[in-house]
């Protein structure tokens with residue numbers, strides 16, 4: 001294993017072309033009166049792993065297609081290392097692409113598939129053979145050079161697609177749901193593989209996925225798309241911990257979200273008291289003060305359940321309405337007494353952790369920093 005890593009690293013050193021910086025300025029796509037992508041601007045740094053997530057139809061693939069060059073933008077610029085690539089045809093853009101359907105040429109062997117981009121660029125035979133060997137080593141499939149695509153598993157085919165997309169050392173790699181066709185275990189394995197691969201290649205990656213966990217695992221930054229617009233861009237952590245809207249909070253991970261009815265003036269200790277629509281009162285850290293039209297949000301793992309909740313700034317009693325033990329976590333739904341508000345709670349099962357059964361009364365609470373305020 002160690003030997004393989006060090007050999008790949010050497011290979012990468014000799015190949016790494018480095019990633020390109022990508023600046024997108026007011027890029028948009030209209031189909032008649034419909035804006036599939038509204039004017040969008042974003043800076044992607046060289047070597048960044050940038051993921052785009054969002055519901056179906058939110059414009060992810062359209063944006064990627066404009067960068068790749070197979071969809072013409074209605075307006076806007078895509079500046080790569082200082083050069084606007086919008087007027088350039090696909091083959092001049094030096095962009096590698098990997099898509100969900102592996103799209104390997106079925107009648108060509110693995111080696112011939114990987115060699116293809118170099119062959120059409122007129123690279124000499126010896127050089128092609130050497131680079132095919134290097135590329136296959138990077139995806140750990142040297143032994144498969146003479147196989148046909150039909151003789152490979154789904155994961156192996158996708159690794160060959162990666163090798164083929166990167167053999168001409170593109171400075172940008174675009175991936176649209178590359179693991180979409182694979183089962184869960186293989187997806188997990190391939191995520192590790194893609195991460196390692198990108199680090200070795202040094203390319204800037206723009207990666208479209210439906211899967212928020214996948215995006216969080218792979219990406220330095222994530223853009224969340226909705227109705228053709230990037231609603232929020234940030235690190236996986238900042239998006240999860242400081243979502244700006246209800247949409248982002250619900251799209252990325254689980255949350256309990258309640259409309260805010262009133263908010264008090266600031267209290268002396270930089271906190272304020274809010275009242276939720278069902279009458280529940282909570283003390284939160286001030287900053288983005290919640291008033292009518294705002295929402296209070298709390299993540300399930302931020303809630304303490306059991307006797308330890310008693311000393312917290314927000315402390316209540318409730319009834320467990322649902323209790324589910326799953327590998328790695330215990331999930332509850334707890335209804336606050338006298339309020340009816342239902343909270344999602346996730347506890348970490350440790351040695352001797354008490355599991356509360358459905359119907360039991362429990363203490364439940366959170367600190368002033370755990371509840372955040374969101375806009376619609």
Ligand SMILES: Nc1ncnc2c1ncn2[C@@H]1O[C@H](COP(=O)(O)OP(=O)(O)OP(=O)(O)O)[C@@H](O)[C@H]1O
Nearest residue numbers: 031034036054055056057058059060061062063210
């Ligand atoms: N050629 C077209 N003509 C008209 N509308 C289109 C065309 N291509 C895409 N659209 C629309 O543009 C919107 C964005 O599509 P896009 O494929 O970018 O979404 P997506 O976020 O990638 O969705 P998914 O996750 O389902 O692949 C959708 O509403 C789609 O119907």
